Amino acid sequence: MLDQLGQGFAVLLTFENIAFLMAGILIGNLIGVLPGLGPAAGTALLLPMTFFLPSTTAIIMLAGIYYGAMYGGSTTAILLNIPGEPSSVMTAHEGYKLTLRGRGGPALAISAIASFLAGTLAVVGLMFLSTPLAEFGLRFGPAENFSLIVMAFTLVGTLGGGSPIRGLAMAALGLCLATVGQTTIVAGTRLTFGLSALDEGFSIVAVAIGLFAIPEVLEAIENPSRVAIQKGMVKLKDLVPSRQDFRDSSTALPAGAVVGFIGGILPGAGATVSSFVAYGLQRRISRHPERFGNGSLEAVAAVEGANNAASTGALVPMLTLGLPGSATTAILLGAMVLHGIQPGPLLISAHPDVFWGLVASMYLGNVALLILNLPLIGFWISLLRLPQNVIITTVLAISALGVYAEENSLGNVYVMIGFGVLGYAMKKLDFPTPPLILALILTSQMETHLMRSLSIAHGDWSIFVTRPISLTLLLIAAGSLVLQLGGGQRIATAGRRAWERARSPS
Amino acid sequence: MKRYRTLAISALFAFSMMPADQDGAAAQETEPFPRQPVLFVVAGQPGGGADVQARNIIAAIDRAKIIDQPAAVLNKGGGGAQEPFTFTAAQEGNPHFLLATTAQFITYTLTGQAAYQLDQFTPIASLIADPSVVVVPADSPYQSLTDLIEAAKAKPGSINYGGGVTGTQDHMSLLTLQKATGTQFNFVSFGGGGELHAAVLGAHVDVANGNPSDFLSSLEAGKLRCLAIMSAERSTAPTIDACPTAKEQGHDVVWEIFRGWSAPAGISDADIKGLEDMLRAVTTDPTFQEEYIKKNGQRLDFLDHTAFAERLAADKVRFTELLTEAGILK
Numbered sequence: 001m002l003d004q005l006g007q008g009f010a011v012l013l014t015f016e017n018i019a020f021l022m023a024g025i026l027i028g029n030l031i032g033v034l035p036g037l038g039p040a041a042g043t044a045l046l047l048p049m050t051f052f053l054p055s056t057t058a059i060i061m062l063a064g065i066y067y068g069a070m071y072g073g074s075t076t077a078i079l080l081n082i083p084g085e086p087s088s089v090m091t092a093h094e095g096y097k098l099t100l101r102g103r104g105g106p107a108l109a110i111s112a113i114a115s116f117l118a119g120t121l122a123v124v125g126l127m128f129l130s131t132p133l134a135e136f137g138l139r140f141g142p143a144e145n146f147s148l149i150v151m152a153f154t155l156v157g158t159l160g161g162g163s164p165i166r167g168l169a170m171a172a173l174g175l176c177l178a179t180v181g182q183t184t185i186v187a188g189t190r191l192t193f194g195l196s197a198l199d200e201g202f203s204i205v206a207v208a209i210g211l212f213a214i215p216e217v218l219e220a221i222e223n224p225s226r227v228a229i230q231k232g233m234v235k236l237k238d239l240v241p242s243r244q245d246f247r248d249s250s251t252a253l254p255a256g257a258v259v260g261f262i263g264g265i266l267p268g269a270g271a272t273v274s275s276f277v278a279y280g281l282q283r284r285i286s287r288h289p290e291r292f293g294n295g296s297l298e299a300v301a302a303v304e305g306a307n308n309a310a311s312t313g314a315l316v317p318m319l320t321l322g323l324p325g326s327a328t329t330a331i332l333l334g335a336m337v338l339h340g341i342q343p344g345p346l347l348i349s350a351h352p353d354v355f356w357g358l359v360a361s362m363y364l365g366n367v368a369l370l371i372l373n374l375p376l377i378g379f380w381i382s383l384l385r386l387p388q389n390v391i392i393t394t395v396l397a398i399s400a401l402g403v404y405a406e407e408n409s410l411g412n413v414y415v416m417i418g419f420g421v422l423g424y425a426m427k428k429l430d431f432p433t434p435p436l437i438l439a440l441i442l443t444s445q446m447e448t449h450l451m452r453s454l455s456i457a458h459g460d461w462s463i464f465v466t467r468p469i470s471l472t473l474l475l476i477a478a479g480s481l482v483l484q485l486g487g488g489q490r491i492a493t494a495g496r497r498a499w500e501r502a503r504s505p506s
Numbered sequence: 507m508k509r510y511r512t513l514a515i516s517a518l519f520a521f522s523m524m525p526a527d528q529d530g531a532a533a534q535e536t537e538p539f540p541r542q543p544v545l546f547v548v549a550g551q552p553g554g555g556a557d558v559q560a561r562n563i564i565a566a567i568d569r570a571k572i573i574d575q576p577a578a579v580l581n582k583g584g585g586g587a588q589e590p591f592t593f594t595a596a597q598e599g600n601p602h603f604l605l606a607t608t609a610q611f612i613t614y615t616l617t618g619q620a621a622y623q624l625d626q627f628t629p630i631a632s633l634i635a636d637p638s639v640v641v642v643p644a645d646s647p648y649q650s651l652t653d654l655i656e657a658a659k660a661k662p663g664s665i666n667y668g669g670g671v672t673g674t675q676d677h678m679s680l681l682t683l684q685k686a687t688g689t690q691f692n693f694v695s696f697g698g699g700g701e702l703h704a705a706v707l708g709a710h711v712d713v714a715n716g717n718p719s720d721f722l723s724s725l726e727a728g729k730l731r732c733l734a735i736m737s738a739e740r741s742t743a744p745t746i747d748a749c750p751t752a753k754e755q756g757h758d759v760v761w762e763i764f765r766g767w768s769a770p771a772g773i774s775d776a777d778i779k780g781l782e783d784m785l786r787a788v789t790t791d792p793t794f795q796e797e798y799i800k801k802n803g804q805r806l807d808f809l810d811h812t813a814f815a816e817r818l819a820a821d822k823v824r825f826t827e828l829l830t831e832a833g834i835l836k
Contacts, residue, residue: 039593043552140723197587199584199588323703330554345729365781456710
């Protein structure tokens with residue numbers, strides 16, 4: 001194994017390969033910072049430029065764009081409350097509150113470090129475990145995917161803080177909104193009222209940016225003194241995470257990476273579901289669960305680790321089985337085929353130089369991305385010192401451009417504006433927004449998996465409990481629900497009393 | 507009209523490709539096609555079937571310098587959205603927008619949910635015939651299409667048969683098979699080719715059908731077995747050239763789908779000819795033939811403007827019949 005990795009580094013260490021790797025991660029990072037322009041669009045735009053390159057070099061560069069873009073995704077989420085892709089919704093939820101408290105620097109730093117650790121850990125996983133893990137992932141069929149989403153739902157729960165009733169009301173609204181558009185099961189579309197922009201349902205990016213960024217802009221207009229950043233806070237001391245910050249994130253960094261990597265491999269999960277699961281899990285194991293929802297550094301570390309590891313994890317089924325789990329891995333797969341390399345079970349034996357060269361390049365690429373991103377933090381934070389009117393117009397412009405660029409659709413921009421107004425009203429009336437987005441994202445997937453499972457089982461609901469993986473996931477979900485309803489504490493208290501009674505001599 | 511032009515220009519701008527020739531649409535008809543950059547409009551994000559075809563076409567155009575204007579892909583809306591259709595329809599009279607035209611183009615109009623009409627488009631050409639293949643996991647008991655059909659006859663409706671979204675060409679391919687063989691399968695619908703591929707590899711469905719490109723890596727590695735290819739003759743692609751046709755096995759079923767391109771309505775005959783010639787030249791590119799068509803298990807089947815229009819009309823009748831019999835259309 002190490003021999004082969006050495007071989008990979010030998011492939012990598014030519015001037016040409018290193019140069020194009022660096023170009024790839026740099027471009028990817030820039031694309032990732034811009035919301036809406038994700039890794040899929042970046043890879044696609046630059047694909048034609050790689051035609052003149054040798055295939056290994058081209059694939060190293062395109063992969064660099066792919067994971068480079070994942071690093072950039074958190075920047076606008078943390079600084080401006082603009083989640084550029086669904087998987088950074090929770091980053092915006094926690095990270096922006098940190099920025100408001102003047103802790104944007106540490107949030108960006110911990111996010112870069114989490115991304116680095118997760119990215120590197122995921123490459124190790126890709127190297128040692130890719131084939132068995134990819135085979136394991138195949139055991140996740142519709143029933144397992146359904147139970148997985150149920151588990152994600154219960155883990156995240158009411159998303160911390162605020163009134164549970166208001167949270168539930170918003171989740172219910174999200175549930176309703178998720179029914180709009182096409183389903184894979186029924187021919188045609190539903191509840192679109194003839195608007196073709198809604199054929200595919202509400203764009204998650206448009207809804208998330210509408211609910212998060214736009215109300216912030218409206219409030220800033222309403223109350224200009226409410227400045228996001230205290231002037232003069234950009235001292236180096238304020239930019240780097242303290243030792244305490246690292247101690248707080250010590251469980252989040254590995255947990256996020258592991259959850260993300262597994263989620264990336266599973267065909268039905270992906271970066272977004274992983275980021276929710278990592279968030280929910282971290283809140284369960286955290287020593288400071290009360291910080292979740294009010295700006296928790298630990299949460300940012302878990303979520304960013306998860307979505308980064310998931311993007312590398314998604315390469316596992318793509319490379320070893322030829323299965324693209326997302327739009328981006330699909331274009332990457334297409335790019336490899338265009339370069340004459342068919343990903344699949346035969347890849348590692350047929351093209352060891354490509355596979356091991358790619359693995360080696362990802363180790364180096366992750367180090368380079370960390371070195372690139374840490375010094376940029378000071379620059380990003382200093383941008384917040386621009387006058388308020390410049391910031392809010394920029395936020396509006398970036399938001400609209402990002403939403404448009406995702407699908408080149410003007411309809412989505414209207415969706416963003418609509419949800420912006422809704423988000424503002426919700427903010428004024430003190431309704432939480434994350435449950436709405438969570439329900440919107442998870443429900444449409446859940447419905448599809450549910451219908452598909454029942455279709456396979458010919459309408460027999462026992463499919464969810466007779467399959468071991470599905471049953472395990474549902475039991476975890478049930479356990480999490482019990483804990484959440486306070487049952488856990490009661491059980492723990494009862495247990496302690498029983499223990500004390502047993503110990504007391506009487 | 508002005509609004510649509512603004513849309514077109516902003517689309518070009520978003521791709522920051524080049525200064526759009528604003529008068530291109532209205533330019534004198536004396537100038538030959540193309541008078542401005544050519545955009546290939548496809549649904550969904552990069553990486554989908556039509557997107558990959560567009561990118562291969564553009565690569566061939568660039569290699570052989572077929573036209574002296576740039577060409578680019580415009581990914582419009584989500585994968586199942588009608589936005590690319592309505593967007594292209596709105597470019598009436600402008601031949602520089604080419605819409606990816608597959609079976610979906612017709613099926614939307616059948617369900618009565620289409621936001622466009624077929625006569626808002628000018629069919630230009632179809633380049634490729636993409637056959638359906640029927641695949642099972644390597645350890646499946648079914649060794650041939652006949653095995654599968656006999657099993658289905660013994661227990662009607664019990665075999666889980668995976669395919670794409672209900673009412674799409676994957677589904678109609680099964681409907682054709684059922685009709686020809688008098689069988690009944692339990693159709694299980696999946697979103698994209700990747701999802702379906704994973705489901706059949708993991709044996710969550712007993713059998714699946716799709717285009718060869720959906721399953722190539724697993725067929726190559728022997729993890730899936732191809733029971734039948736639904737074309738008149740065996741494929742020449744090395745991965746599936748051993749896969750027998752349905753006809754060889756005594757079941758007269760052919761299901762191949764066109765993959766073509768349409769321009770907006772109201773363009774001149776000279777422009778139709780220009781577009782047709784451009785696409786015909788693409789099909790003669792050896793790299794396009796070898797690296798794209800053959801590798802993906804497709805077949806070169808060039809239908810020109812007239813032939814493609816006839817094919818669309820005939821398929822509309824055929825699809826209506828199939829979907830009505832299946833109870834999907836009322």
